[in-house]
Amino acid sequence: xxxxxxxxxxxxxxxxxxxxxxxxxxxxxxxxxxxxxxxxxxxxxxxxxxxxxxxxxxxxxxxxxxxxxxxxxxxxxxxxxxxxxxxxxxxxxxxxxxxxxxxxxxxxxxxxxxxxxxxxxxxxxxxxxxxxxxxxxxxxxxxxxxxxxxxxxxxxxxxxxxxxxxxxxxxxxxxxxxxxxxxxxxxxxxxxxxxxxxxxxxxxxxxxxxxxxxxxxxxxxxxxxxxxxxxxxxxxxxxxxxxxxxxxxxxxxxxxxxxxxxxxxxxxxxxxxxxxxxxxxxxxxxxxxxxxxxxxxxxxxxxxxxxxxxxxxxxxxxxxxxxxxx
Amino acid sequence: xxxxxxxxxxxxxxxxxxxxxxxxxxxxxxxxxxxxxxxxxxxxxxxxxxxxxxxxxxxxxxxxxxxxxxxxxxxxxxxxxxxxxxxxxxxxxxxxxxxxxxxxxxxxxxxxxxxxxxxxxxxxxxxxxxxxxxxxxxxxxxxxxxxxxxxxxxxxxxxxxxxxxxxxxxxxxxxxxxxxxxxxxxxxxxxxxxxxxxxxxxxxxxxxxxxxxxxxxxxxxxxxxxxxxxxxxxxxxxxxxxxxxxxxxxxxxxxxxxxxxxxxxxxxxxxxxxxxxxxxxxxxxxxxxxxxxxxxxxxxxxxxxxxxxxxxxxxxxxxxxxxxxx
Numbered sequence: 159x160x161x162x163x164x165x166x167x168x169x170x171x172x173x174x175x176x177x178x179x180x181x182x183x184x185x186x187x188x189x190x191x192x193x194x195x196x197x198x199x200x201x202x203x204x205x206x207x208x209x210x211x212x213x214x215x216x217x218x219x220x221x222x223x224x225x226x227x228x229x230x231x232x233x234x235x236x237x238x239x240x241x242x243x244x245x246x247x248x249x250x251x252x253x254x255x256x257x258x259x260x261x262x263x264x265x266x267x268x269x270x271x272x273x274x275x276x277x278x279x280x281x282x283x284x285x286x287x288x289x290x291x292x293x294x295x296x297x298x299x300x301x302x303x304x305x306x307x308x309x310x311x312x313x314x315x316x317x318x319x320x321x322x323x324x325x326x327x328x329x330x331x332x333x334x335x336x337x338x339x340x341x342x343x344x345x346x347x348x349x350x351x352x353x354x355x356x357x358x359x360x361x362x363x364x365x366x367x368x369x370x371x372x373x374x375x376x377x378x379x380x381x382x383x384x385x386x387x388x389x390x391x392x393x394x395x396x397x398x399x400x401x402x403x404x405x406x407x408x409x410x411x412x413x414x415x416x417x418x419x420x421x422x423x424x425x426x427x428x429x430x431x432x433x434x435x436x437x438x439x440x441x442x443x444x445x446x447x448x449x450x451x452x453x454x455x456x457x458x459x460x461x462x463x464x465x466x467x468x469x470x471x472x473x474x475x476x477x478x479x480x481x482x483x484x
Numbered sequence: 485x486x487x488x489x490x491x492x493x494x495x496x497x498x499x500x501x502x503x504x505x506x507x508x509x510x511x512x513x514x515x516x517x518x519x520x521x522x523x524x525x526x527x528x529x530x531x532x533x534x535x536x537x538x539x540x541x542x543x544x545x546x547x548x549x550x551x552x553x554x555x556x557x558x559x560x561x562x563x564x565x566x567x568x569x570x571x572x573x574x575x576x577x578x579x580x581x582x583x584x585x586x587x588x589x590x591x592x593x594x595x596x597x598x599x600x601x602x603x604x605x606x607x608x609x610x611x612x613x614x615x616x617x618x619x620x621x622x623x624x625x626x627x628x629x630x631x632x633x634x635x636x637x638x639x640x641x642x643x644x645x646x647x648x649x650x651x652x653x654x655x656x657x658x659x660x661x662x663x664x665x666x667x668x669x670x671x672x673x674x675x676x677x678x679x680x681x682x683x684x685x686x687x688x689x690x691x692x693x694x695x696x697x698x699x700x701x702x703x704x705x706x707x708x709x710x711x712x713x714x715x716x717x718x719x720x721x722x723x724x725x726x727x728x729x730x731x732x733x734x735x736x737x738x739x740x741x742x743x744x745x746x747x748x749x750x751x752x753x754x755x756x757x758x759x760x761x762x763x764x765x766x767x768x769x770x771x772x773x774x775x776x777x778x779x780x781x782x783x784x785x786x787x788x789x790x791x792x793x794x795x796x797x798x799x800x801x802x803x804x805x806x807x808x809x810x
Contacts, residue, residue, distance in 0.1 A: 297623045299724050306643035317632035398625050
């Protein structure tokens, strides 16, 4: 089984590649090659099978053809520019997220390979107003260029699957939490920050109300979604190929209660409230809960509590240890 | 007011152009130029204002830029290849319906003109299974390349409107009935054929069950949708710019009862049942009724009975006269 990962140097891309390398198989079929692509050289996993690592601009005309020339059986398409960048840089967002994706799918179409294609989409395909729980068949009306571009990729994936060019599955991912690394400029950054910074002994600002509910999945759960989508039997999926992924819906207050339970009050005390009307103005337009019924029925599994999400972070990023001062 | 019509030689394009020529204004603002485009030269209306008529391939790279170079205030974008063609010819469908539309919208974006853009979309953005009445917020999951391409155009129109490049409105049109002219290869052709052929003294085959319900709007109503969308106040539309148009939902039996009422039993007797499993296999996957609540609330008006639809055909295509033998 030859596996291609685009966006392989990104946070999920690295974790997905590492998981594939450890497993040595996908859905019971032995890996025979890993083809890794990103705009910078992706980290090379320590495996005995051939690893082809390529660094180029995903928006380049030649990239898709080169990648598919390596004849993958499964394609994990994670490459893309993030929402803030796609909003700030109109041309870049459309060039990478729309044109790059379409070229990849067209290279697949013209190859005749008919691979499984797992596409990183997003809950940002949805735009409000929202019901309390967003059902699987809620009409996507994105309110960002990123969400629009991802939605267009979904439509092409679905049509190309229907026409028999690929066996595509789109994953509408919830917010990934706890993200390792540094805070970024995203309005959602604090959802990870209020857990990650205190666990690293740093203060963290809470810019919104404690009763605001949001849906999260850990990086580990997200990797699990990709692995499952890459290996599942797709015959029960039917014609609706883009699936809302499950997650754990909790209030910010419940996030903090989990942190207190797991790491103690001294860690949780590093969070200080600092209402930020600009952040709140964005966050309050987001959906809060998703039914994700079809994905659960198809075997996608997320955490069942925010405690598990924090524990996943401590295991994967802190070597299983709480900070000294906790 | 400078008005561009793409697809101006098509059935709706010709009727829309004729209506604009007769009215001499759009929403009370005098027309100052008509810019008409199609792959063949569109008919020139008899008007005192300048008419620019252009014939070129809508898929050509230069077409969009040339059209927008004529600085339209309102763009009616009707150009496209029809569903059967888009399904049979993959490259042509994506080149015209997706790339052509995107180039037109990009030429608008780069022009800085911020025109009203009225986009001919389709109820074929929806794919089953369907509820009895398809609500406005039913998630579009097209089951044809045509529906996929039209949906992608909708998403771009919506994002470009949100970003302030245009003031776009997409119209999801129901089946247009009674289409003048000859039968075509579309599975929906018989909905018009069973009315048009008998009114022209010709026999017509009925390939499906009489109790099958379908939603129709006359060509006249469709022109009305475009005129209204081109001149309405769009501030109440909000961020969801693609609207399900209203129509008249009737069974095939009710269509025939209308024909009998209006043209008499001798005309209706020209219809003969000839069940066609291939046609039925397609038709039975189609939605039957649409709520179209938002469009109605925004002032879009369709016929309220199938009698009106037949009368529109007799007025527009038969000079108001029933056939001699009726």
